[in-house]
Amino acid sequence: MPYRHTQAGTTILVVCLIVAALGAAVMWQRSQAPMILMLVILAAVAVIFHSLTVEIGDNELRWHFGPGLWTYRLPLDDIQSVAAVQNHWWNGFGIRKAPGFSLYNVSGLDAVELKLKSGETRRIGTDDPQGLAAALRSAAHTGG
Structure with missing residues (x-):
């Protein structure tokens, strides 16, 4: 194969990490179930778009x-x-x-x-x- 290159998804991972940290802080304070769903979605986005x-x-x-x-x-x-x-x-x-x-x-x-x-x-x-x-x-x- 003449070309193969993988780029790390640094920007997407950093954004997911920041939003997850903010969501976890809110969850810690209020224990809201929607935040758990948000964290699951962020984890899925991080896995799919990590590179x-x-x-x-x-x-x-x-x-x-x-x-x-x-x-x-x-x-x-x-x-x-x-x-x-x-x-x-x-x-x-x-x-x-x-x-x-x-x-x-x-x-x-x-x-x-x-x-x-x-x-x-x-x-x-x-x-x-x-x-x-x-x-x-x-x-x-x-x-x-």
């Missing part, structure tokens, strides 16, 4: 969050252009629909933008935007 792994191989781009409960696949032939970009902080983290593109991100603002032949645009967050963009360009030329 983002991106792979190129077998003529496709694949990416998955955390333990890989589901994998996104995109044939390399569907990609029209590739560019390293920076997201705005307000685009958020996780899986998002933003004006003009879909975003898959766990931490940081760097991403690789894929313009597809269908007219769609997807951004995949990474702490290695130059490496991922170069690997995609190379795989497109070699049939990767």
Whole structure:
């Protein structure tokens, strides 16, 4: 496989930890059952989004969050252009629909933008935007 990289979801984990700590403090003070549900949801989010792994191989781009409960696949032939970009902080983290593109991100603002032949645009967050963009360009030329 010509490329495989995993980025830790530092931002999502820190946010989950802060919200969980605040929730636990409220629970300690008031023993409210809804807080337990909130902590369970935060734990699930932390497990699912603790990382983002991106792979190129077998003529496709694949990416998955955390333990890989589901994998996104995109044939390399569907990609029209590739560019390293920076997201705005307000685009958020996780899986998002933003004006003009879909975003898959766990931490940081760097991403690789894929313009597809269908007219769609997807951004995949990474702490290695130059490496991922170069690997995609190379795989497109070699049939990767």
